[in-house]
Amino acid sequence: MSGFTPASSMPVFVHRSRRGAELVLLILALAVGIGAYAAVGLGVQEKIPVDIAGYGTWLVALLVAAHIGVRLLAPYADPVLLPLVAMLNGFGLAVIHRLDLAAGASESDAFARQQLIWMTIGVVLFLVTLFVVPDHRMLQRFTYTAGLGAVVMLILPMLPLIGKEINGARIWINLGPVSFQPGEVAKVLLVICFAGYLAVHRDALALAGRRFVGIDLPRGRDLGPLLMMWVISLAILVLQRDLGSSLLFYGLFVVTLYVATERKGWIFVGGVLFAGGVFAAISLFSHVRVRVLTWLNPFDYYPDPLNGTSSGQLVEGLFGMAWGGMIGRGFGSGEPWRVPYANSDFIIPAIGEELGLTALLALLLCYGLIVERGLRTAIVARDDFGKLLSVGLATSVALQTFVVVGGVTGLIPLTGLTTPFLSYGGSSLVANWVIVALLLRVSDQSRRPLPTAPSDEDLAAEETQIVKLDKGAMTK
Amino acid sequence: MSELTLFLIRVAYLAILWIFVLAALSVIRSDMFGARVTNASAGQPAAAPGRGKSPAARAPRRGVPTHVAVTTGSNAGVTVPLSQAPIVIGRGSDAAIILDDDYASTRHARIAVSGDQWFVEDLGSTNGTYIGSVRINQPTAISLGTQVRIGKTILELRK
Numbered sequence: 001m002s003g004f005t006p007a008s009s010m011p012v013f014v015h016r017s018r019r020g021a022e023l024v025l026l027i028l029a030l031a032v033g034i035g036a037y038a039a040v041g042l043g044v045q046e047k048i049p050v051d052i053a054g055y056g057t058w059l060v061a062l063l064v065a066a067h068i069g070v071r072l073l074a075p076y077a078d079p080v081l082l083p084l085v086a087m088l089n090g091f092g093l094a095v096i097h098r099l100d101l102a103a104g105a106s107e108s109d110a111f112a113r114q115q116l117i118w119m120t121i122g123v124v125l126f127l128v129t130l131f132v133v134p135d136h137r138m139l140q141r142f143t144y145t146a147g148l149g150a151v152v153m154l155i156l157p158m159l160p161l162i163g164k165e166i167n168g169a170r171i172w173i174n175l176g177p178v179s180f181q182p183g184e185v186a187k188v189l190l191v192i193c194f195a196g197y198l199a200v201h202r203d204a205l206a207l208a209g210r211r212f213v214g215i216d217l218p219r220g221r222d223l224g225p226l227l228m229m230w231v232i233s234l235a236i237l238v239l240q241r242d243l244g245s246s247l248l249f250y251g252l253f254v255v256t257l258y259v260a261t262e263r264k265g266w267i268f269v270g271g272v273l274f275a276g277g278v279f280a281a282i283s284l285f286s287h288v289r290v291r292v293l294t295w296l297n298p299f300d301y302y303p304d305p306l307n308g309t310s311s312g313q314l315v316e317g318l319f320g321m322a323w324g325g326m327i328g329r330g331f332g333s334g335e336p337w338r339v340p341y342a343n344s345d346f347i348i349p350a351i352g353e354e355l356g357l358t359a360l361l362a363l364l365l366c367y368g369l370i371v372e373r374g375l376r377t378a379i380v381a382r383d384d385f386g387k388l389l390s391v392g393l394a395t396s397v398a399l400q401t402f403v404v405v406g407g408v409t410g411l412i413p414l415t416g417l418t419t420p421f422l423s424y425g426g427s428s429l430v431a432n433w434v435i436v437a438l439l440l441r442v443s444d445q446s447r448r449p450l451p452t453a454p455s456d457e458d459l460a461a462e463e464t465q466i467v468k469l470d471k472g473a474m475t476k
Numbered sequence: 477m478s479e480l481t482l483f484l485i486r487v488a489y490l491a492i493l494w495i496f497v498l499a500a501l502s503v504i505r506s507d508m509f510g511a512r513v514t515n516a517s518a519g520q521p522a523a524a525p526g527r528g529k530s531p532a533a534r535a536p537r538r539g540v541p542t543h544v545a546v547t548t549g550s551n552a553g554v555t556v557p558l559s560q561a562p563i564v565i566g567r568g569s570d571a572a573i574i575l576d577d578d579y580a581s582t583r584h585a586r587i588a589v590s591g592d593q594w595f596v597e598d599l600g601s602t603n604g605t606y607i608g609s610v611r612i613n614q615p616t617a618i619s620l621g622t623q624v625r626i627g628k629t630i631l632e633l634r635k
Binding site: 015016018021022024025028029031032035036039042043079080083084087091203327328330331332333355356358359362365366369372373382383384 | 481482483485486487489490492493494495496497499500501503504506507550576628
């Protein structure tokens with residue numbers, strides 16, 4: 001592999017494989033994860049937890065497996081993504097364990113244990129994704145299949161028998177003993193679908209069409225299929241009362257469209273439609289109105305609930321973060337269990353209370369770095385589909401983090417979404433591991449040194465292929 | 477456990493957290509600045525070895541083009557110095573200007589020099605090379621700013 005020399009006579013940026021750097025960072029990430037576990041034990045129970053050896057071995061085994069998988073399957077992939085994700089996941093496990101201890105959960109029904117099982121599934125799926133997708137471009141073939149799959153996934157929870165309603169949102173399905181949120185899978189499928197569709201139709205969308213008050217409107221037949229899919233997904237989500245996911249899907253759509261067409265008008269149109277949608281939702285749906293009111297005046301509804309929805313969760317979270325201050329109370333010295341759902345949606349206030357702003361900033365920086373690596377992958381990617389795919393995947397992480405962190409800190413109205421990799425929530429964790437696998441796949445393809453100049457026979461073979469493609473392009 | 481021990485544990489833990497973040501940043505930094513930039517012109521494209529004189533030895537005079545630039549299309553902004561002439565343009569990985577253009581062929585056209593005059597030559601492409609609206613069928617002289625269209629891409633010579 002390393003014998004390749006770039007064939008172009010342009011200056012070529014040759015990335016190194018950097019697997020050694022990844023290993024060093026992974027060891028540090030393990031220190032963060034296992035260190036957090038030890039610190040929780042010391043703070044809460046005043047002793048190093050007895051099962052730390054078993055827990056640590058399991059975590060090490062998972063990450064070593066992931067690292068070896070990357071070495072074998074994607075040797076040129078980005079070196080920072082996997083350690084960042086491993087660190088967030090390990091850190092989240094420790095915080096969930098801390099909340100388990102506070103809740104007095106027994107060993108068998110502890111959330112941390114289940115989360116570790118989900119993480120194992122996530123890592124296995126991460127490796128499976130790297131293995132079955134040797135080249136991300138093959139995903140482009142499944143553009144419409146992925147779109148259909150996303151819609152089916154979103155409809156599943158609405159079906160009787162397998163659909164399940166938890167906390168007012170009908171977004172779960174029952175799979176025997178476990179329940180799963182198919183919406184998380186739909187998110188990945190939808191990104192593939194958007195990227196695949198826009199990679200082919202971006203020129204038509206950007207160039208053909210009429211100009212209307214300074215905005216280039218594309219032709220209906222170019223935008224139609226995409227718009228239809230998006231409206232269906234959004235309608236389903238609104239019916240399921242899943243505000244966070246609707247926001248995520250909407251944002252994904254606007255960002256990918258903007259990146260694909262390079263038209264700033266889309267941001268404007270997207271913003272106007274969003275404002276209209278929010279206004280309509282506030283006046284039509286009482287549960288949205290309650291969310292906005294509790295966001296604007298959280299303390300007014302703190303002791304007395306509004307329409308049964310109190311802002312207690314948000315306010316307790318804010319109290320927790322204020323109490324934590326700069327460096328926090330320390331593991332075991334805070335009271336993060338006061339916030340309902342502290343281990344999923346409200347894990348950020350729990351961390352803020354016990355480790356303070358210092359830790360929160362480190363975590364937010366890690367999310368920023370994940371997004372940055374995703375966008376950088378998009379920049380160096382050599383094909384349109386790869387670019388759009390990595391933009392979409394990075395955007396999904398960015399939006400999800402923004403929506404949940406903005407929600408719990410009172411920047412935007414609270415909508416239910418899990419913090420990627422950190423929160424308790426199996427479906428989200430597994431889906432995010434797959435997202436990372438796809439990002440690593442694109443980055444491996446784009447950082448790999450170019451192959452040597454093909455021989456004449458290769459060229460001849462390539463030429464026949466090109467002719468076919470050209471004809472296809474002309475008949476379009 | 478004493479208050480002080482807990483405080484030290486907390487501070488130590490926060491330090492580990494930030495060491496991780498800074499280590500990740502330094503890897504990103506070394507990834508950005510530590511990568512090699514190779515100029516593979518030493519191993520000229522095997523397809524067109526040593527054809528045409530290299531004008532690199534002469535100092536560029538006023539009004540003499542020094543590089544070819546892609547002005548429109550998905551590769552807009554790419555420039556290649558003419559000292560590497562002859563320059564092969566196409567979708568193939570051995571082209572000097574690799575176009576990401578569905579309407580370009582693997583080895584689509586070539587820019588070469590004869591004396592002081594630059595020529596563009598179509599290499600038997602499927603969709604043709606155009607100067608203005610005329611499809612060229614033989615080596616055609618081009619000068620500064622002449623727009624050469626390949627598929628959806630437009631290239632021109634620049635000073």
